[in-house]
Amino acid sequence: MEFLQSMINSLPGVLGQGLIWGLMAMGVYITFRILDVADLTVDGTLGFGGAVCVLLTLNGVNVWLATLIAMLAGMLAGLVTGLFHTKCGIPAILAGILTQLALYSINLRVMGWGTTAGTQATLAISVDKYDLILSSRFVRDLGGNIWQNPIIVMLPITAVVVAILWWYFKTEHGSALRATGANLQMARAQGINTASATVVGLMISNGMVGLAGALLAQYQGSSSVDMGRGAIVIGLAAVIIGEVLLRGRGKVLTGLIGCTIGSIIYYFVIQIVLRLGLGTNDLKLFTALIVALFLAIPYWKGKAAAARKRSAVSKEEKNNARA
Amino acid sequence: MLELKNVSKTFNPGTINAKTALCGLDLTLNDGDFVTVIGGNGAGKSTMLNAIAGAFDIDGGSISIDGVDITRQSEHKRAAMIGRVFQDPMMGTAPTMTIEENLALAARRGRRRTLAWGIRKSERELYRARLAELGLGLEERMTSRAGLLSGGQRQALTLLMASLVKPKLLLLDEHTAALDPATAARVLELSDEIVSENHLTTLMVTHNMRDAIEHGNRLIMMNEGRIVLDISGEEKRRLTVDTLLAKFSRAAGEDLLTDRVLIGA
Known part of the structure; x- marks a missing residue:
């Protein structure tokens, strides 16, 4: 009973965090599923978005504008990875790792802007002094601060983002991007500039992650250089959970909605295992194992199906030999 | 129309795996030519088509x-000028x-892709009509994923896609080789229809000598990265598998038996 009570108590936080990470997962979905590229930039981009947003807000920029600029900063990171990949011939996964690594230093510099040391690992921002879009403090607040309640704020933001992304992927431009991910050879034969489509896809994806980073930093009241560590794996977990639940491989709209649902469920499961006694430091191990398991299941399923086919064929051959 | 001048290509140059695929290749196609291309494995047929399509630098x-x-x-x-159908x-x-x-x-090949809607209502009617012409019932499955189609259906769809915007040049790279005989025959028939209806200049690579003889107005045979035989007009019409083999062995100066095996006659 006590367990149930504490689970229910944690639900608003799960929803708030899940909705924010849902945007991040959409970024991962765009590269991993639509573009068929594993982009590791995002681990750095999440912190980059958070750092840019907090720094600008602290320096008097309107928080919505700061969030928008954080999104553009994320797109810039995606552009860099895209150019590494398409203009320098670096494999996509390595291009992402390079940008991610570079962003670690950049994030330290961004957060240390104006300080004597010049670098700083965390940058706090208080919702008491700044009019943030949302804050974890108001996650249960349905009174005076309801318009800074993460759940209330994130629902319309998520709806708008999903609508825009869905529209984009239905346009001529977005269709070309989907074709690039689905079949590179075919896309080129149909006159699609696959290099530029890949760059655009990486930019949109990292833009989403930068946006999520900005919102996450406001949610937790600070940005830190570590906030994006393992983000790609959490994003993947959300993408995969969403796909399993909605059985929606291929349909963009289902995929995007699945990201948000998957992300909420991910945080719900995390709450359960935390309450069952798993330490916060073991979370990343837990997440990595879960994602590995879910990625392995389709592979094992395929192998099992092939084995069944083989044994059926060999049985038939035996029967034929006897006859 | 299409002009290849002294085209050469070596894969993996300077290594033990170096392979000269095209070697001073010359070819001129006239407007409306339907040229079938034959030759043994490694003769450079597919490489020639890929060179024309720009899959690699020559x-x-x-x-x-x-x-x-x-x-x-x-x-x-x-791609704005070229339609392609692949072997796979x-x-x-x-x-x-x-x-x-x-x-x-x-339908947007060769055009700038904008933020306009990816597919318009009026297009659907056109596609339905064009798919119906294929006679495979695909017009009833327009919202099915292409991944669910059989090999033959996909090749037919790819043919339609290659000719939807009229290309200056159509490249068919053994596009029936992966199909069962009946389906291959149907896809070849469709290719003939689409080529003649649209008056398309076409290069068709095939492993099947009979197909090469029966289709098109001109036949070229490749060996070791260049064209060794070029037959058109009345001579092409009177061609048989045996005369073709005889001509080939004379042109290539190689053993007839191995050629027969290589070309699959």
Whole structure:
């Protein structure tokens, strides 16, 4: 009973965090599923978005504008990875790792802007002094601060983002991007500039992650250089959970909605295992194992199906030999 | 129309795996030519088509279409002028996209892709009519994913996609080789229809000598990266498998038996 009570108590936080990470997962979905590229930039981009947003807000920029600029900063990171990949011939996964690594230093510099040391690992921002879009403090607040309640704020933001992304992927431009991910050879034969489509896809994806980073930093009241560590794996977990639940491989709209649902469920499961006694430091191990398991299941399923086919064929051959 | 001048290409140059695939290749196609291309494995047939399509940079020589030099043009730019169907039925379509989405992509070949809606209502009617002409019932499955189609259906769809925007040049690279005989025959028939209806200049690579003889108005045979036989007009019409083999062994100066095996006659 006590367990149930504490689970229910944690639900608003799960929803708030899940909705924010849902945007991040959409970024991962765009590269991993639509573009068929594993982009590791995002681990750095999440912190980059958070750092840019907090720094600008602290320096008097309107928080919505700061969030928008954080999104553009994320797109810039995606552009860099895209150019590494398409203009320098670096494999996509390595291009992402390079940008991610570079962003670690950049994030330290961004957060240390104006300080004597010049670098700083965390940058706090208080919702008491700044009019943030949302804050974890108001996650249960349905009174005076309801318009800074993460759940209330994130629902319309998520709806708008999903609508825009869905529209984009239905346009001529977005269709070309989907074709690039689905079949590179075919896309080129149909006159699609696959290099530029890949760059655009990486930019949109990292833009989403930068946006999520900005919102996450406001949610937790600070940005830190570590906030994006393992983000790609959490994003993947959300993408995969969403796909399993909605059985929606291929349909963009289902995929995007699945990201948000998957992300909420991910945080719900995390709450359960935390309450069952798993330490916060073991979370990343837990997440990595879960994602590995879910990625392995389709592979094992395929192998099992092939084995069944083989044994059926060999049985038939035996029967034929006897006859 | 299409002009290849002294085109050469060596893969993996300077290594133990170096392979000269094209060797001073010259070819001129006239407007409306339907040329079948035969030759043994490694003769350079597919390499020639890929060189024309721009899948890789050639080492030397030049390629032009209608007097425009496209030697250094990127693959997606050339696609504005070139329609292609590949040997592998998987290659020509986007499996996770629907049939109508695939067609809509093809309908925008050579055009700037904007933020306009990816497929318009009026297009659907056109696609339905064109799919019905294939006679495979695909017009009833326009919102099915292309990945669900059989190999033959995909090749038929890819043919339609290659000709939806009339290309200056159609490249068919053994596009029936992966199909069962009945389906291959149907796809070949469709190819003939589409080529003649649209008066398309076509290069068709095939492993089947009979197909090479029965289709098109001109036949070329390749060996070791260049063209060793070029037969057209009345001579092409009177061609038989045996005379073709005899001509080939004379031209290539090689043992007839191994050629027979290689060409699959």
